[in-house]
Amino acid sequence: MWMDPMLSRLNGKEHSVFTGVAIVHCCSKDGRLDTEVSEFYEETTVTFSELSEELLWEYINSGEPMDKAGGYGIQALGGMLVENVHGDFLNVVGFPLNHFCKELARLYYPPRPEGLRRVKRDSIPAVDTFENLSDTEGGGSDPGPSAEGGRGGEEADGDRSQAPGALDAALNGADSRPPFPTGLLELMDGFKASKVLFTACKLKLFDVLKDQGPLKAVDVARKLDACAGGTEQLLDVCAALGLLEKTHRGYSNTAVATLHLVSDGEHSLLGLAEYNDAHVWGVFTRLGLAVREGAGQARGALGVTEEEEHLSQSREMTLQFMRAMHSLSKLTTHHVATAFDLSRFTSACDLGGCTGILARELAREYPHLQVTVFDLPEVIELSGGFQRGRRQTERIRFVPGDFFKDNLPEADLYVLSRILQDWPDDRLHKLLSRISSSCKPGGGLLVAEAAAEEEGASRSPRLRTLSAGQPRSPDEHRRLLQRHGFRDVRVARAGDLLRVVLGTRAAP
Numbered sequence: 174m175w176m177d178p179m180l181s182r183l184n185g186k187e188h189s190v191f192t193g194v195a196i197v198h199c200c201s202k203d204g205r206l207d208t209e210v211s212e213f214y215e216e217t218t219v220t221f222s223e224l225s226e227e228l229l230w231e232y233i234n235s236g237e238p239m240d241k242a243g244g245y246g247i248q249a250l251g252g253m254l255v256e257n258v259h260g261d262f263l264n265v266v267g268f269p270l271n272h273f274c275k276e277l278a279r280l281y282y283p284p285r286p287e288g289l290r291r292v293k294r295d296s297i298p299a300v301d302t303f304e305n306l307s308d309t310e311g312g313g314s315d316p317g318p319s320a321e322g323g324r325g326g327e328e329a330d331g332d333r334s335q336a337p338g339a340l341d342a343a344l345n346g347a348d349s350r351p352p353f354p355t356g357l358l359e360l361m362d363g364f365k366a367s368k369v370l371f372t373a374c375k376l377k378l379f380d381v382l383k384d385q386g387p388l389k390a391v392d393v394a395r396k397l398d399a400c401a402g403g404t405e406q407l408l409d410v411c412a413a414l415g416l417l418e419k420t421h422r423g424y425s426n427t428a429v430a431t432l433h434l435v436s437d438g439e440h441s442l443l444g445l446a447e448y449n450d451a452h453v454w455g456v457f458t459r460l461g462l463a464v465r466e467g468a469g470q471a472r473g474a475l476g477v478t479e480e481e482e483h484l485s486q487s488r489e490m491t492l493q494f495m496r497a498m499h500s501l502s503k504l505t506t507h508h509v510a511t512a513f514d515l516s517r518f519t520s521a522c523d524l525g526g527c528t529g530i531l532a533r534e535l536a537r538e539y540p541h542l543q544v545t546v547f548d549l550p551e552v553i554e555l556s557g558g559f560q561r562g563r564r565q566t567e568r569i570r571f572v573p574g575d576f577f578k579d580n581l582p583e584a585d586l587y588v589l590s591r592i593l594q595d596w597p598d599d600r601l602h603k604l605l606s607r608i609s610s611s612c613k614p615g616g617g618l619l620v621a622e623a624a625a626e627e628e629g630a631s632r633s634p635r636l637r638t639l640s641a642g643q644p645r646s647p648d649e650h651r652r653l654l655q656r657h658g659f660r661d662v663r664v665a666r667a668g669d670l671l672r673v674v675l676g677t678r679a680a681p
């Protein structure tokens with residue numbers, strides 16, 4: 174449409190572009206036509222430049238129509254009309270393409286329940302913009318004053334003019350430029366996404382939205398007692414990361430956030446996020462020092478297990494560690510307890526059993542099993558806090574001790590869940606040899622460890638701690654148990670994260 178009469182009214186003003194889009198998804202089911210309508214709204218603010226009448230006429234006389242689908246053309250000469258865009262640039266040009274693509278992905282590729290949806294890099298707002306966190310308007314793309322329309326103009330039209338060299342290369346069927354290093358750039362940016370997630374968790378953002386969402390940014394800021402500009406940017410990045418939903422009514426939690434990021438959820442991973450932020454983040458910042466000077470010089474990043482380093486520290490840190498282990502274990506205990514039929518055993522001892530969460534699952538799954546949780550005294554002392562609200566079965570008992578020094582409780586099944594990978598070989602062999610001595614012939618050893626990379630584990634087990642131990646292949650696990658007197662060693666996958674190994678103690 175021609176905008177001449179409107180131009181003089183917009184000159185130097187701020188204007189909101191508000192677009193509503195409905196996606197109608199149709200499919201036929203048993204001869205019936207099913208339809209699903211997904212609607213969303215996108216609001217973007219355009220600040221128009223203050224132009225002299227002379228310049229305005231230059232633009233009007235250029236015959237360049239503002240002919241976008243209900244919006245403004247900001248390409249070529251149109252670029253000089255716009256001073257600032259706050260929000261999605263494509264929405265101004267007439268269609269909120271970024272939001273539209275996200276909606277399509279949500280409709281046709283819903284997030285896998287166990288993982289966060291990775292949103293295409295282009296649509297993730299630049300986290301660097303957090304540098305300007307004041308409440309004054311600062312974000313958004315700036316098409317710049319150039320009469321050529323700059324970057325914005327090219328994107329709006331999809332009319333990317335090719336450099337002569339590129340055209341030659343295309344014609345010759347050869348492009349000498351290296352492929353765009355998307356994966357590498359994502360890797361370099363990844364820590365920002367983690368920090369955004371940790372910060373949102375720490376601020377209890379997902380709790381606020383769970384109880385009161387959807388909320389506008391300014392209301393979230395008020396509830397968090399935080400700066401409005403910074404809160405809005407945090408909310409937008411969380412939305413781009415698939416943690417929040419943004420509509421014209423405000424922000425609300427996505428299903429994955431409701432399930433895993435609110436504090437009182439049955440499947441909450443908040444404890445793990447808090448621990449990673451408070452402890453693991455610091456450990457990894459010392460990685461360079463640990464690599465250069467060795468583990469002894471820079472405790473924490475290499476060679477010293479997480480728990481060894483911090484269990485000697487404060488009670489709060491021990492609790493934080495236990496909350497992290499507890500929330501992670503909740504995802505895996507059922508798989509570990511049921512990977513093999515353990516009904517032939519009548520007593521089990523979970524060495525390093527922490528809060529007792531696996532013990533509870535074992536007791537639930539095997540009604541005749543008595544389970545002992547054996548862990549360091551400071552951990553056992555705090556384990557009571559994790560039993561609240563649940564009926565503590567009489568078949569579970571908690572025993573304090575050090576598995577390197579103290580007598581191991583008697584049991585016909587010993588369990589080591591996520592223990593071996595944290596220890597260097599000498600400690601690991603010491604522990605296995607102590608278990609082997611305590612275990613009677615016919616008894617069992619059940620080991621659950623992170624699956625190694627080659628088995629398609631969703632993330633590298635090595636990355637988990639960069640600790641002194643190492644992830645092992647199924648064969649390596651088999652040999653390890655055989656070396657310590659266990660036979661009939663069987664290996665199974667336990668969900669996405671772990672591998673479970675079961676061996677039977679041979680007669681000496």
Ligand SMILES: C[S@@+](CC[C@H](N)C(=O)[O-])C[C@H]1O[C@@H](n2cnc3c(N)ncnc32)[C@H](O)[C@@H]1O
Pocket residue numbers: 480498499502524525526527528547548549552574575576577589590591592595
């Ligand atoms: C990585 S956590 C694993 C916790 C639990 N097994 C799980 O799968 O979630 C290691 C556990 O081993 C315990 N631990 C570490 N050193 C120990 C020792 N020397 N004796 C007994 N327990 C120990 C820690 O307190 C912690 O609970």
